[in-house]
Amino acid sequence: MSRFEYLRLADAVASEIANGGLKPGDRLPPQRSFAYERKIAVSTASRVYTELLRRGLVVGEVGRGTFISGQAPRAITALTEPRGARIDLEVSYPMLPTQSALIAKSLEGLERPEALEVALRQGTSAGTQAARSISADFISRSGWSARAEQIVFTANGRQSIAASLAAIVPPGGRCGVESLTYPFIKGIAARLGVTLVPLAMDEHGLRPDAVQKAHRDAQLSALYVQPTVQNPLGMTMPGSRRAELLRVVEKLDLTVIEDAVYGFLDDEAPLAALAPNCCVVVDSLSKKVAPGLALGFIAAPPRLRESIMSSVRSGGWTASGYAFAAAQRMMADGTASELVRLKRADAQRRQRLAMERLAGFEIEANPKSYHLWLTLPPHWRSQTFVAAAARRDIALTPSSTFAVAPGYAPNAVRLALAAPPIDQLDAGLRVLAGMLSAGEEDFDSTE
Numbered sequence: 001m002s003r004f005e006y007l008r009l010a011d012a013v014a015s016e017i018a019n020g021g022l023k024p025g026d027r028l029p030p031q032r033s034f035a036y037e038r039k040i041a042v043s044t045a046s047r048v049y050t051e052l053l054r055r056g057l058v059v060g061e062v063g064r065g066t067f068i069s070g071q072a073p074r075a076i077t078a079l080t081e082p083r084g085a086r087i088d089l090e091v092s093y094p095m096l097p098t099q100s101a102l103i104a105k106s107l108e109g110l111e112r113p114e115a116l117e118v119a120l121r122q123g124t125s126a127g128t129q130a131a132r133s134i135s136a137d138f139i140s141r142s143g144w145s146a147r148a149e150q151i152v153f154t155a156n157g158r159q160s161i162a163a164s165l166a167a168i169v170p171p172g173g174r175c176g177v178e179s180l181t182y183p184f185i186k187g188i189a190a191r192l193g194v195t196l197v198p199l200a201m202d203e204h205g206l207r208p209d210a211v212q213k214a215h216r217d218a219q220l221s222a223l224y225v226q227p228t229v230q231n232p233l234g235m236t237m238p239g240s241r242r243a244e245l246l247r248v249v250e251k252l253d254l255t256v257i258e259d260a261v262y263g264f265l266d267d268e269a270p271l272a273a274l275a276p277n278c279c280v281v282v283d284s285l286s287k288k289v290a291p292g293l294a295l296g297f298i299a300a301p302p303r304l305r306e307s308i309m310s311s312v313r314s315g316g317w318t319a320s321g322y323a324f325a326a327a328q329r330m331m332a333d334g335t336a337s338e339l340v341r342l343k344r345a346d347a348q349r350r351q352r353l354a355m356e357r358l359a360g361f362e363i364e365a366n367p368k369s370y371h372l373w374l375t376l377p378p379h380w381r382s383q384t385f386v387a388a389a390a391r392r393d394i395a396l397t398p399s400s401t402f403a404v405a406p407g408y409a410p411n412a413v414r415l416a417l418a419a420p421p422i423d424q425l426d427a428g429l430r431v432l433a434g435m436l437s438a439g440e441e442d443f444d445s446t447e
Contacts, residue, residue: 010055017057017068021110025384028058028066053406058381060399068401069159069383070265090395092231092370092416093291094343098188103290104400106335107326119325125312127153127319132329138331139260139283139297143269146281146299152308153324154296157261157284160319162188164257164280164298165224167311169194171222175257176214178206180402180410182231182259185224191304198404199223205230205237208248215252222255227271229262232402232414233373234366235267248273255304257282264288264340265347265368277301287370288340295319295327343425344368350417350425357429361436370418376411377436388435394428430443 014023015406028034028049035045047065052058059069109115126132132148140146154160161184169175171193177185179198189196197220200210206225214220225245227237237245249256256279264287272279281299296319298307312318330336347370354365354372365372376385384396389396396413403409415432417425 005040006051007042009040009048010051012057014050014057014286022068024067024068024387028068030065033351059400060347060402060406060408067381067383086393087396087424088419089415089417089428090397092418094287094346094370094418095290095348096339096342098342099290099330099339102335102338103293103330106330106333110325110329115325119322121321122225123153123319123321125152125309127317127324128153130286131324134328135297135329138336138445139299140411141263141269142267144273148303150299150305152298152312153319154298154306154312154317155319155323156286156294156296158184158188159261159298159315160282160284161185161224161257161296162192163308163311163315164282165189165194165222166192166315167304167307168255168257169221174218176211176220176223177403177404178225178230180399181224182226183401186404196404203235204241204432206245208245211245211248213253220252220254220259223249226258226259226262227262228268229265229366229369231262232371233364234369234371235364236268236366242271242274246271249278250275253364254278255280261287262369265344265370272299277303280304285336286296288343289330289336293323293326295323296362337435347418350422353422353426354415354429357426357433371414374413374415376413380436382409382413385435389432394430394431
């Protein structure tokens with residue numbers, strides 16, 4: 001049999017999907033059964049399934065099998081842009097009813113010619129001394145103080161991640177990540193030629209022994225982690241795990257890219273408080289203030305700052321002068337801090353509502369977080385639950401979006417609680433609870 005036989009078989013399955021012979025939600029047979037039916041080796045069947053996963057035609061769910069995904073193939077799996085769903089529980093940007101008035105008051109006078117003359121100048125990766133000082137104070141937390149000389153600026157948090165990854169991990173290098181993680185890191189790594197290595201987690205977060213094993217198998221250059229209010233699971237890594245992880249990091253001489261974008265919702269200091277020389281902290285204003293007024297921050301150790309600044313410039317990731325001017329005003333006059341205070345309270349209110357409406361179901365959640373992780377009952381699968389919710393004008397995110405290893409997604413969905421008005425959130429949660437209780441077939445039969 002030709003060594004490319006698996007591609008021919010993958011093409012045949014793809015054709016069955018395209019012509020409707022295999023429909024979204026259909027389960028493929030176990031690989032051994034597929035091999036027996038097609039009279040091929042089990043190893044060839046495994047390659048067929050891997051190829052279908054790579055094309056995005058199927059999704060694997062741990063302990064359940066491989067299913068037709070029902071999604072158009074995409075080169076890189078990531079969260080979508082807002083799709084206009086009536087109740088959006090997919091995109092996580094908290095917007096408070098009062099925040100526009102607060103922001104407008106802070107920006108009064110920025111429209112004056114003399115203020116605009118400064119604001120409309122070209123921004124730089126280093127910003128100004130005043131901007132660095134104000135930003136360092138703003139992103140500092142109890143137990144950790146960023147220094148002005150550490151700060152590098154980008155236009156948003158994703159660019160901060162990209163610039164840090166590009167500066168630290170060479171093309172072809174390997175970066176360890178949590179097995180379920182922020183989806184956009186996958187696209188960023190693919191475009192930079194960086195291989196992401198999924199690392200095992202437990203109830204406390206990333207497992208240090210998984211880091212050691214991955215590094216023994218093939219050297220890692222860095223880790224990308226979210227130790228505080230992890231996305232999508234919401235967990236905050238306890239102090240004992242942080243110390244254990246950093247002992248391994250220092251022993252292996254790794255650099256940690258620490259995503260602190262959701263860190264404002266908790267009081268936990270970043271890993272950099274314990275290991276300042278090996279941790280790069282990335283943060284932004286998009287969640288704290290608004291996605292349309294974003295500014296990205298990187299707090300880098302001295303040994304890495306110049307290379308990260310160079311990465312920002314070569315990547316075209318420099319923030320605009322207007323973003324600097326607006327952000328500097330909001331951070332200096334207390335507006336940004338007030339929005340943080342209000343959003344922390346808002347997140348807790350929304351979590352309490354979700355706990356009430358989804359009581360009795362299997363949920364992983366941080367009471368301080370803007371999202372939660374819902375493990376589905378056995379009669380539902382992640383992809384079909386998302387599709388059924390979409391038919392009711394509710395947008396959710398399937399577990400496969402967050403899984404780094406294709407085909408190893410748990411049977412779960414993430415609910416982002418931040419976007420809908422509270423009455424819409426309540427209505428959406430009630431609908432989801434009804435779906436979870438009824439099951440796919442019973443609930444659809446009521447339509």
